[in-house]
Amino acid sequence: MISIFHLFFKKTIYSSLILNLIGDILNFKFKECKTEFDGGNFEEALDILGEIENDDEDYKFALMLKYNCLMGLGCYGDALTIINMLIHENPYMSLFWFDKVKCHYFLKDLTNAAGALYHVEHIIDLKDVVEIIDFVKLCNMIGEHVIALKYCNIVLDTDENQIDVLLEKSLISNIIDDKNMMNECGDKLFELSGDNLSLLMVSFALKLFSGMYRDSFNIILNINCMDSKMGLILKKIIYNQMLCDLNIQIVMESNAELTIDEFILLLFDYRYYGVESGEVKNVRYMIVKQD
Numbered sequence: 001m002i003s004i005f006h007l008f009f010k011k012t013i014y015s016s017l018i019l020n021l022i023g024d025i026l027n028f029k030f031k032e033c034k035t036e037f038d039g040g041n042f043e044e045a046l047d048i049l050g051e052i053e054n055d056d057e058d059y060k061f062a063l064m065l066k067y068n069c070l071m072g073l074g075c076y077g078d079a080l081t082i083i084n085m086l087i088h089e090n091p092y093m094s095l096f097w098f099d100k101v102k103c104h105y106f107l108k109d110l111t112n113a114a115g116a117l118y119h120v121e122h123i124i125d126l127k128d129v130v131e132i133i134d135f136v137k138l139c140n141m142i143g144e145h146v147i148a149l150k151y152c153n154i155v156l157d158t159d160e161n162q163i164d165v166l167l168e169k170s171l172i173s174n175i176i177d178d179k180n181m182m183n184e185c186g187d188k189l190f191e192l193s194g195d196n197l198s199l200l201m202v203s204f205a206l207k208l209f210s211g212m213y214r215d216s217f218n219i220i221l222n223i224n225c226m227d228s229k230m231g232l233i234l235k236k237i238i239y240n241q242m243l244c245d246l247n248i249q250i251v252m253e254s255n256a257e258l259t260i261d262e263f264i265l266l267l268f269d270y271r272y273y274g275v276e277s278g279e280v281k282n283v284r285y286m287i288v289k290q291d
Helices: 002-008 016-025 028-038 042-049 059-072 076-089 094-106 110-121 129-141 145-158 163-175 179-193 197-209 213-221 228-246 260-273
Strands: 248-252 277-280 283-289
Touching: 028 042, 028 059, 042 059, 059 076, 059 094, 076 094, 094 110, 094 129, 110 129, 129 145, 129 163, 145 163, 163 179, 163 197, 179 197, 179 213, 197 213, 197 228, 213 228, 213 260, 228 248, 228 260, 248 260, 260 277, 260 283
Parallel strands: none
Antiparallel strands: 248 283, 277 283
């Protein structure tokens, strides 16, 4: 029975799949508990679990549900006590180690969180992409970005189109401020995005923050699934980001009604071709460094 939990329960403690599984294979008490747990009524679920005896054949299931209820209530110390008991009986169950890391993290015990993460690294299934992705997220959560990057690359060496892993790698690239990595992730996510606006926005941000301003601008121009208002907002973001990154301002000799696209093109001329002054719509302008 434990292996069933290991297979279906590890991705999230609120998985409707595992809760339905519990309801199907366990006794009436668990069906009651499942209903309360599914509704986020963790205290009520704990009351029901308290009725199950230690020698009940389903007691291990009760313990697993109990510590997840406790985590749901923020009682991480109490949850950890149960998790440690289950690890003692099942030392190679990665599910328990995953949750042990989380409990230590939320208790602000980063030393033991990192120690538990070390154990997870040595028992995860390298053929299980879902488990590796969960491990990468866990690494990022506690700040172990070098380890996370290592496992991102393990997956991407096999499947370069694994979007979930690319998203995690993108997060790492931003945290460690690796602009080349940001740019590469942005390219790949744009390639895979199609009309997925969320992925397009990630690609846009990666390009922008890696200094590939023209690429980020072109992404906006080629998005068909976005309204003009959002496009205008994103163009203003590019404009302001360039002014900030390059530490410059545009000084106009007199008022000129330029569109945001025209202002951005002036910045592109400066950034890519070194044009510091000129004339646009019969108005002279200069691009100057800020003090």
